[in-house]
Amino acid sequence: MKEDTDIRKDFPILNQEINGKPLIYLDNAATTQKPKVVIDRLSDFLSKENANIHRGVHYLSMNATTLYDEARSCVANFINAENDDEIIFVRGATEAINLVARSFCNEKLEPDDEILITEMEHHANIVPWQLIAGEHGARVVPAPITDEGEMDLDQFESLLNERTKLLAFVHASNALGTINPAKKMVEIAHRKGIPVLIDGAQAVAHQEVNVQDLECDFYVFSSHKIFGPDGLGVLYGRKELLNKMTPYQGGGDMIETVSFDGTTFRPSPERFEAGTPNISGAIGLKAAIDYINDIGWETIHEKESLLMNHANESLGKIPSIKLIGTAENKVPVLSFTIDSAHPHDIATILDTKGIAVRAGHHCAQPLMKRLGLSATTRASLSFYNKVDEINQLTEALKEISALFES
């Protein structure tokens, strides 16, 4: 197993001072930092291997095409997709969801149809459905959660009905940390013949995902949240669904033949990748996945659960802190409030101590409303964080409490 100090050294950005204090980066749910292998891979590709793909017969173009295809294959293995063709590179989790809304739901939705989501969704998994539903006179229905931030599975099941044309839910909540019982939820929906999209944006960095075991129809995530470059995301879709869907955007590379009488489209993935894609991004994502595999899930779990237990215990001892989201099964996300101090003041004060956290509604305003809050402060961890960083966060929060209560 890699020593902590070695892991820290893998991430150059961690070795710096912010506001005169060593950086303590606890905003990993917003984006993760990049290991040197990813930075170097991008730099190498751009310095030595850059070319457009699928177009040239020259060496660099063929080589870039191979690298891009290898990246797709690597992602397919990473989430255990059956076929490489089931992996579509897009701009991010957000675009992947929009793609499914446009290309899958557009033809399916009739007036009064429903798309079932949950109360704990990120705006990215709410708004695209509202847009497409609105165009067809259909509705987006949220399945309720408990005060602890877990799904109420009985109510969830009763909301899936013959009008439900899609279930879309978050695998792990960015605001609460809750890991949903995804396999079970898919099974319940499939029993009623309802296709399922899972928003895996916050899950992929913390646990092994197996789309065949989950049996979901679509799975989406963003590269930047798993140590890869930004501007790249992944849509997994079952092949038989993808090849029936209408293209999302038109352009080069996605066509079979083009004439002014009409155009025929290539199968997935090219069907959905119009134009020059984010080639370097895909190659960077492969480097990130290789890095994760190198560290190993076992090490990641061990380190993250140690940090999470310590954080729960330390923050739990501060009487003024109220943890928001206390599900049994969580990714290392700690959302909390302090009655006397507003989240933005907390985050500003932490920043002066070099501690980066997020404050606000976490792009989940309906969830905040459900919980009767306007905002929370969120510390989100990764395996490269240290126990000592949690201690410093804890000390800082004690000071902040005292300051605002005085």
Place this chain on the structure above:
Amino acid sequence: MEDLSDLYQEIILAHNKRPRNGEPLIPCTHQAEGFNPLCGDKLTVYLRKSDEEVNEIACNTEGCAISRASGSIMTTMIQGKTVSEIEKQIEETKTLLTGDEEPEIDLAQHGDMAALVGVRKFPARIKCATLAWHALESALRGEVEATTE
């Protein structure tokens, strides 16, 4: 917390805890809301105003310490002033908080507002400090809403 003395000083914390003129003023002659969609700060400025003068003002804020303190301090500076005095005050405050040049603090002139000058070092938070003043401006003009976006 020496490195924070610049922003989270006692004056700010006291105004945050017990804002002056913080209860809605109903009925009033003029009223405007301020909203910062980025962080969710929400406030309402209420005025009882004649043609020439603001006789009473209140600012009811749901938000961070900076926005609450700023609104509270604002009300203490505006009460009983003429409209043209207030307009001048608004301009001075904007310069104080967002002007290109580092302001010279004159406690006699700026009063508690001087404590908010520290926000200049926190660019992400300046809008929290200016929100109440934008809403005041809207209220004077008879508009109903000010946002920072």
